[in-house]
Amino acid sequence: xxxxxxxxxxxxxxxxxxxxxxxxxxxxxxxxxxxxxxxxxxxxxxxxxxxxxxxxxxxxxxxxxxxxxxxxxxxxxxxxxxxxxxxxxxxxxxxxxxxxxxxxxxxxxxxxxxxxxxxxxxxxxxxxxxxxxxxxxxxxxxxxxxxxxxxxxxxxxxxxxxxxxxxxxxxxxxxxxxxxxxxxxxxxxxxxxxxxxxxxxxxxxxxxxxxxxxxxxxxxxxxxxxxxxxxxxxxxxxxxxxxxxxxxxxxxxxxxxxxxxxxxxxxxx
Amino acid sequence: xxxxxxxxxxxxxxxxxxxxxxxxxxxxxxxxxxxxxxxxxxxxxxxxxxxxxxxxxxxxxxxxxxxxxxxxxxxxxxxxxxxxxxxxxxxxxxxxxxxxxxxxxxxxxxxxxxxxxxxxxxxxxxxxxxxxxxxxxxxxxxxxxxxxxxxxxxxxxxxxxxxxxxxxxxxxxxxxxxxxxxxxxxxxxxxxxxxxxxxxxxxxxxxxxxxxxxxxxxxxxxxxxxxxxxxxxxxxxxxxxxxxxxxxxxxxxxxxxxxxxxxxxxxxxxxxxxxxxxxxxxxxxxxxxxxxxxxxxxxxxxxxxxxxxxxxxxxxxxxxxxxxxxxxxxxxxxxxxx
Numbered sequence: 372x373x374x375x376x377x378x379x380x381x382x383x384x385x386x387x388x389x390x391x392x393x394x395x396x397x398x399x400x401x402x403x404x405x406x407x408x409x410x411x412x413x414x415x416x417x418x419x420x421x422x423x424x425x426x427x428x429x430x431x432x433x434x435x436x437x438x439x440x441x442x443x444x445x446x447x448x449x450x451x452x453x454x455x456x457x458x459x460x461x462x463x464x465x466x467x468x469x470x471x472x473x474x475x476x477x478x479x480x481x482x483x484x485x486x487x488x489x490x491x492x493x494x495x496x497x498x499x500x501x502x503x504x505x506x507x508x509x510x511x512x513x514x515x516x517x518x519x520x521x522x523x524x525x526x527x528x529x530x531x532x533x534x535x536x537x538x539x540x541x542x543x544x545x546x547x548x549x550x551x552x553x554x555x556x557x558x559x560x561x562x563x564x565x566x567x568x569x570x571x572x573x574x575x576x577x578x579x580x581x582x583x584x585x586x587x588x589x590x591x592x593x594x595x596x597x598x599x600x601x602x603x604x605x606x607x608x609x610x611x612x613x614x615x616x617x618x619x620x621x622x623x624x625x626x627x628x629x630x631x632x633x634x635x636x637x638x639x640x
Numbered sequence: 641x642x643x644x645x646x647x648x649x650x651x652x653x654x655x656x657x658x659x660x661x662x663x664x665x666x667x668x669x670x671x672x673x674x675x676x677x678x679x680x681x682x683x684x685x686x687x688x689x690x691x692x693x694x695x696x697x698x699x700x701x702x703x704x705x706x707x708x709x710x711x712x713x714x715x716x717x718x719x720x721x722x723x724x725x726x727x728x729x730x731x732x733x734x735x736x737x738x739x740x741x742x743x744x745x746x747x748x749x750x751x752x753x754x755x756x757x758x759x760x761x762x763x764x765x766x767x768x769x770x771x772x773x774x775x776x777x778x779x780x781x782x783x784x785x786x787x788x789x790x791x792x793x794x795x796x797x798x799x800x801x802x803x804x805x806x807x808x809x810x811x812x813x814x815x816x817x818x819x820x821x822x823x824x825x826x827x828x829x830x831x832x833x834x835x836x837x838x839x840x841x842x843x844x845x846x847x848x849x850x851x852x853x854x855x856x857x858x859x860x861x862x863x864x865x866x867x868x869x870x871x872x873x874x875x876x877x878x879x880x881x882x883x884x885x886x887x888x889x890x891x892x893x894x895x896x897x898x899x900x901x902x903x904x905x906x907x908x909x910x911x912x913x914x915x916x917x918x919x920x921x922x923x924x925x926x927x928x929x930x931x932x933x934x935x936x937x938x939x940x941x942x943x944x945x946x947x948x949x950x951x952x953x954x955x956x957x958x959x960x961x962x963x964x965x966x967x968x969x970x971x972x973x974x975x976x977x978x
Binding site: 426427428429430441442443444452454455456459462463481485486490491492493494495496497498499500501502503504505506508509510532533534535536537539542543544545546547 | 712738757758759760761766767771772775776777778784785786787788789791806807808809810811812813814816817823829830831832862863864865866869975977978
């Protein structure tokens with residue numbers, strides 16, 4: 372694969388995110404937000420053509436829609452109806468992989484998008500609500516996208532409101548073991564991680580160019596397993612960048628990360 | 641339980657859309673109000689027709705009822721019916737919804753005791769500002785559940801069973817925060833299961849594209865969301881429609897394919913063109929981003945009362961529509977592109 376020198380951090384994260392879907396086979400991939408959706412779309416157009424994606428409204432598509440530059444849903448490559456009620460038939464079958472952006476992630480891989488603060492009856496900050504996180508997490512593979520890797524996201528204690536099940540032995544339902552829980556990659560603006568450290572500890576997989584192990588550890592509120600050798604996150608190929616441009620002709624990806632940094636942070640400032 | 645009805649009698653002239661009189665019984669909505677509105681009486685009173693005014697329909701709602709609201713976030717919400725609720729003196733409602741401004745407005749107006757929700761959001765404005773204020777001030781009780789658990793709860797109610805077993809919610813605070821949701825043993829395996837309780841609704845409010853006067857409802861947009869389950873889970877289902885059509889409409893082409901519940905599940909039909917505004921009614925119109933933006937900004941600039949005074953308080957639905965630019969403007973709102 373011929374890599375290129377000039378790419379943005381957003382494009383690096385899209386390509387790193389696409390790797391999360393590589394060996395999934397014929398599953399519905401759902402990327403919540405511009406970068407996760409572009410990551411899933413890129414995976415479907417490259418290494419996993421068997422994947423399924425929706426139009427983010429009500430139809431399953433044979434080929435993903437661009438995220439930007441469209442004025443209607445007319446003419447899209449829809450292949451079956453996939454309204455919200457039917458989404459749950461798919462979710463509960465397990466044939467899905469969602470890449471979501473939690474507000475809090477704890478050391479167990481539990482997440483929160485519902486509410487912040489100690490008093491659930493009167494939260495400090497009310498957010499979305501648990502949405503489909505409980506059902507997603509007990510049913511199928513989930514990966515996380517974190518646009519700003521810091522200790523407010525990767526919290527020291529447990530999440531204020533646990534919306535998704537993780538590798539927490541104290542919360543494991545009767546009849547389940549930790550291997551029943553399926554967490555995939557964690558893509559952040561600093562690195563790529565997974566949950567395959569000892570006892571499903573969060574593990575560093577690769578560092579983005581110009582980022583150090585120390586930066587990752589300092590910005591994570593709990594211990595991260597660091598293997599002896601940590602690779603650098605693979606830079607996008609020219610082919611990948613061309614497909615990303617096709618999927619996002621208006622460049623919405625440039626507005627997703629603060630100041631739209633370059634992929635290699637050593638080039639910054 | 642007549643105070644609401646009596647108040648509506650006083651509010652004569654507030655009916656913006658004349659009752660469809662296709663069956664020629666010549667009775668008015670005020671006649672209906674005078675006899676005391678009950679869902680079971682719609683059909684008897686009007687003969688076959690279920691068409692009535694929004695006032696007559698909302699007069700069947702009582703303090704403390706559990707109401708389900710169809711649609712999803714900012715999409716195809718029965719907002720004209722919600723505005724009618726906001727004008728009433730009804731209170732202490734338990735609201736079950738895939739929530740948007742319907743939930744936000746009802747909370748802001750002090751109508752709500754409890755919200756059963758998985759999210760409350762306006763999509764392009766992710767956090768519903770007035771729901772947020774209500775939660776952060778501790779003003780409302782909650783039953784926070786997964787989106788799919790809500791679907792199961794509505795199905796259990798529709799099927800007249802007390803619960804549906806599921807693994808959804810296991811290991812999460814959705815179970816810990818809801819004492820009413822039990823985890824049970826299975827007679828067939830050694831695992832534990834969430835017994836999602838039936839979400840029985842006293843009434844459901846739903847907006848559809850078209851309906852006939854017997855309650856056959858068409859949802860022409862790409863998704864009918866969980867509206868069929870809201871209709872089936874409710875004792876009384878009040879439907880507002882953008883267009884009131886003849887029964888023969890449904891015989892054309894494959895239109896009957898976009899009818900998702902039987903007319904026996906529809907109790908009342910209210911003809912309100914543009915009645916989903918400011919939410920969308922795809923394909924007729926999109927949601928009104930400018931209006932939602934103004935509505936949301938109000939949460940920071942002194943609260944809901946100025947919005948309520950400007951658009952809802954003492955106003956008919958016709959006056960509301962004039963204030964937001966008229967029906968033609970609503971019908972030309974562009975469809976959202978996702």
